[in-house]
Amino acid sequence: MKIVVTVKQVPDPNSNLALDSDNTISRDKEVVLDPGDECGVEEGLQLKEAHGGEVVLVSMGPERAKDAIRKGLSMGADRGILISDPELAGADALLTARALAAAIRGEEPDLVICGTESYDGSTGMVPPMLAELLGMPQLTVAKKVEIDGSTVKVHRQTADGYQVVEASTPVLITVTAAIAEPRYASLKGIMAARSKEIKQVGMGDLGIERGESVETIEGIAEAETRKAGVVIEDDGTAVDRIMQLLTEAKVV
Amino acid sequence: MAKIWVYAEMNQGKLAPTSLELMSKARELGDVEAIALGAGAKAAAATLGKHGAKVVHVSEDSAFDDFVAEPATDALAALSQKGSPDLILFGFTTDSREVAGRLAARLGTGLISNAGDLVAKDGGFVAKVPYFGGARVASMKANSKPAIVLVRPKSFEPSESGGTADVQQLEVVVADGSRRAHITERVVEATEKVKLEDARVVISGGRGLGGPQNFPLLEDLAGALGGAVGASRAVVDAGWVPYSMQVGQTGKSVRPGVYIAVGISGAMQHTVGMKASKVIIAINKDAEAPIMKMADLGVVGDALKIVPALTAAVKAKKG
Numbered sequence: 301m302k303i304v305v306t307v308k309q310v311p312d313p314n315s316n317l318a319l320d321s322d323n324t325i326s327r328d329k330e331v332v333l334d335p336g337d338e339c340g341v342e343e344g345l346q347l348k349e350a351h352g353g354e355v356v357l358v359s360m361g362p363e364r365a366k367d368a369i370r371k372g373l374s375m376g377a378d379r380g381i382l383i384s385d386p387e388l389a390g391a392d393a394l395l396t397a398r399a400l401a402a403a404i405r406g407e408e409p410d411l412v413i414c415g416t417e418s419y420d421g422s423t424g425m426v427p428p429m430l431a432e433l434l435g436m437p438q439l440t441v442a443k444k445v446e447i448d449g450s451t452v453k454v455h456r457q458t459a460d461g462y463q464v465v466e467a468s469t470p471v472l473i474t475v476t477a478a479i480a481e482p483r484y485a486s487l488k489g490i491m492a493a494r495s496k497e498i499k500q501v502g503m504g505d506l507g508i509e510r511g512e513s514v515e516t517i518e519g520i521a522e523a524e525t526r527k528a529g530v531v532i533e534d535d536g537t538a539v540d541r542i543m544q545l546l547t548e549a550k551v552v
Numbered sequence: 553m554a555k556i557w558v559y560a561e562m563n564q565g566k567l568a569p570t571s572l573e574l575m576s577k578a579r580e581l582g583d584v585e586a587i588a589l590g591a592g593a594k595a596a597a598a599t600l601g602k603h604g605a606k607v608v609h610v611s612e613d614s615a616f617d618d619f620v621a622e623p624a625t626d627a628l629a630a631l632s633q634k635g636s637p638d639l640i641l642f643g644f645t646t647d648s649r650e651v652a653g654r655l656a657a658r659l660g661t662g663l664i665s666n667a668g669d670l671v672a673k674d675g676g677f678v679a680k681v682p683y684f685g686g687a688r689v690a691s692m693k694a695n696s697k698p699a700i701v702l703v704r705p706k707s708f709e710p711s712e713s714g715g716t717a718d719v720q721q722l723e724v725v726v727a728d729g730s731r732r733a734h735i736t737e738r739v740v741e742a743t744e745k746v747k748l749e750d751a752r753v754v755i756s757g758g759r760g761l762g763g764p765q766n767f768p769l770l771e772d773l774a775g776a777l778g779g780a781v782g783a784s785r786a787v788v789d790a791g792w793v794p795y796s797m798q799v800g801q802t803g804k805s806v807r808p809g810v811y812i813a814v815g816i817s818g819a820m821q822h823t824v825g826m827k828a829s830k831v832i833i834a835i836n837k838d839a840e841a842p843i844m845k846m847a848d849l850g851v852v853g854d855a856l857k858i859v860p861a862l863t864a865a866v867k868a869k870k871g
Contacts, residue, residue, distance in 0.1 A: 319684055335789070393653075394662040422801045422821060423665045428621060428653025437732030438621060440650055456620075458646075459796050461741035465620060467733045477789035514662025518678060518691040525687070526827060526846045531839060534853025539861045542812075542833055543869065545849055549810050549831050551753050551777055552869050 301353035301447075301469075304409040305344040305377065306400060306430075307337040309361050309368035310420040333368040336415030338482040340475050341372040343445060344413050345483070351447055353410075354378045358403050360388060360396060366498055373493035374485035380498040381407075387503055387510050394514060397429035402506035404434060410469040411452065416441050416476050424474070431472040439465050443478040554582030554672065557637040557698070559628065560600055560608075561648050564617070564738075565592035569749075570643025572603050572710035574703060578641055579604035579713060581672050586717070587631065589624050590616035594719065601717030603710065611722040620733035621647075623726040625654040630724060632659065637698045639677055641670075644702040656700050663700035664692050666801070668707050677701065682824055706749070706805045706828070741794070746780040748797065753779030754808045756799050756826070757787060760815020760836055760855060764792035769859045770814060776866040782806065784822045800825040814855045818843025835859070 312330040333341075344355045357372045359365050360383040369380035383399050391399070404412060412434065417424030431438040439445075442454035443462065453466040457476055485493070503509065532541060546552045556578045561568035567588070578584045586605040588596045590612065597608035609631060615623040628651065632640065640655075642648040644666055656663040667679035668689070677699050681690045694701060748754060755770045755777070767781070774781045782799040783792070799806055800822040811829035816822060818834070818841055826832070827846060834847035835855045844850035851858060 319688070392662060393665070394656060394660075397657060417802055419821075424649060424802065425653050425656075425663065425665050428650045429657040432625070432654040432657035438650060438654075439733055440620065441646060455739075456735075457795050458738075461739045463735045464737035464739070465733050465735050471733075476795065478791060478795070512695065514696045515664050515692045515694050518693050521689050521691070523682060523687055523689045526832070526848075528845050529832075529848035529850065531844050531847075531850035531852060533839075534851050534858060538835075538851045538853055538858055539865050541849060542851065542858075542862055543865050545831060545833060546777075546810060546866070547869075551779075551810050552866055 301351045302409045303344045303348060303353060303355045303411045304404050304407055305340045305357050305413045307357050307359045307368055307372055308334045308418050309365040310334045310418060333371040334415060334419050336419060336477060339477050339479050340413045340415050341375055341377060342480040342482040343475050345376045346480060356407055358400060360399055369498050370493050373496045374490040375483055376489060379496055382498055382500045384500055385502040393425040394429055397426050397433055398508055400430055401433035402508050412472040414474045416474045427474045436470050436472045437467040438472050439467055440474045442473050442475045554638040556582040556584050557640045558586045559642045560586045560588040561643055562588055562590040562592055567596045567599060570645055570705045573708040574641045575603035576708040576711055577670060589627060597717055597719045601715050602712045604713040605717045607720060608717040609720050609722045611724055613726055615726040615731055618735055619731050621650040621654050622730035622732060624651045626726060626730050627724045628655050629658050632698055639699045642702045644704045649702055652700055652702055661696035661700055664694055665702040667701050667703045670701060684820055704805055706807060748780045748782055748804050749806060751780035751808050753777045753810045754782050754806050755779055755812045756782035756816060757814045758784035758816030759786050767793060773859055773863045776863050784816045813843050816843055817841040
């Protein structure tokens with residue numbers, strides 16, 4: 301079974317994010333493999349361990365996004381592909397999906413695994429676009445994946461439980477963090493990852509062009525912010541203060 | 553008049569709440585047609601008419617309920633090529649975004665997601681998209697036709713405008729090739745006592761609670777206040793509580809009378825889903841946590857002591 305896992309390098313969610321002067325989220329700070337994608341890599345590895353095959357990581361980003369791929373390789377993935385091209389800077393969801401699709405198509409995977417949404421953008425638009433461009437059905441928001449021959453069955457999380465959804469390979473899956481606890485890379489894994497292949501490709505190699513942007517940013521404004529209220533140390537009166545507010549709000 | 557279409561998401565025979573929210577905005581922007589697919593679509597059409605839809609395209613083909621995203625994408629793509637709308641509105645919900653994503657890729661139009669508001673401008677549409685956790689708002693102009701915009705739930709109030717829709721049966725044949733991701737079973741795990749989205753008081757917990765074993769403290773307080781319990785993405789991802797409790801950009805959007813954030817630092821992911829609450833109270837060990845800067849009352853202290861004391865005080869007052 302050939303498994304492709306998409307991975308993204310994002311600003312460390314545990315750090316304080318800052319905006320650059322061009323209003324994009326600063327990537328000067330610590331960057332990490334998206335924690336959601338780590339779960340995707342883990343699930344890919346577990347499926348490979350159970351069913352055999354190969355796990356290929358595909359990412360898009362600047363040169364240093366190789367670090368995110370390397371992290372996944374040290375967990376045990378077999379090789380990586382980095383789509384990197386200055387023309388792709390600031391790509392929107394559709395262009396991202398087109399670039400990923402072009403790189404993934406040649407791999408002819410049975411399974412494409414994506415995180416449900418990235419930690420930085422959190423819009424979750426790339427996976428359904430990617431499924432469409434690859435001509436695959438989508439099994440989404442999966443908290444459990446089972447494979448039986450060419451049938452893939454997932455538990456798709458809903459607001460009040462889950463749906464059992466199944467399709468035949470090739471198929472694209474999006475996974476939640478509940479899918480699998482990512483393993484730590486072993487020292488051996490880290491050493492082995494150094495010699496694993498990361499192929500770098502540009503837009504020319506993939507045969508895609510940027511095209512016209514489907515949306516343009518007209519302006520950025522500060523959002524209306526809530527006025528800061530009072531901050532108190534709990535000296536024993538906190539409960540009274542809270543009760544006072546609850547009374548004013550007529551909820552008690 | 554601009555041609556505005558609303559994808560009226562159906563959930564097991566019922567209109568999703570976002571569908572009517574979208575109608576309120578849609579009718580400000582032009583002539584509205586809605587598309588309702590799946591069980592209950594015909595009954596929904598009458599409601600959509602009362603909310604301003606002049607035409608509702610309906611189909612109750614079971615394929616729309618039984619297969620993920622692709623049948624709806626087929627129907628919308630076919631309709632859109634015939635009717636050439638200027639704008640198609642979707643709710644920013646799990647089901648709708650999967651349809652919208654496929655549709656945008658198929659039409660090659662792209663889309664704008666996570667919009668909080670929308671205005672007509674120079675014959676096009678400009679969406680207001682909160683980002684950086686809602687600290688900034690980007691004005692994004694859609695350059696494609698149709699423009700596809702996904703709007704955050706609870707961005708608009710549903711309201712009736714009166715009227716009757718012309719209900720048109722959709723003559724769409726869902727191809728076998730689109731009957732792929734098959735929903736074979738629906739399992740209900742948790743029934744919420746008070747719905748998070750509708751609760752007057754929401755008490756949410758984050759990592760600062762220390763562990764899932766302390767969530768019952770919040771349940772007790774919610775019980776006393778008649779409210780609901782929510783959570784941050786961090787603790788949902790950590791598996792402490794189910795996804796259905798997540799408040800934030802990718803969870804639920806809430807705007808209760810009182811929101812109590814317990815042990816939540818106030819990451820942008822979270823605040824975008826609750827900053828419209830009337831009163832915000834934060835309890836946190838860290839006085840510098842971002843949540844303290846937006847709370848009406850920030851209490852620096854030990855949540856594990858304060859919350860039970862508060863529950864007792866509420867119970868005492870209510871008698």
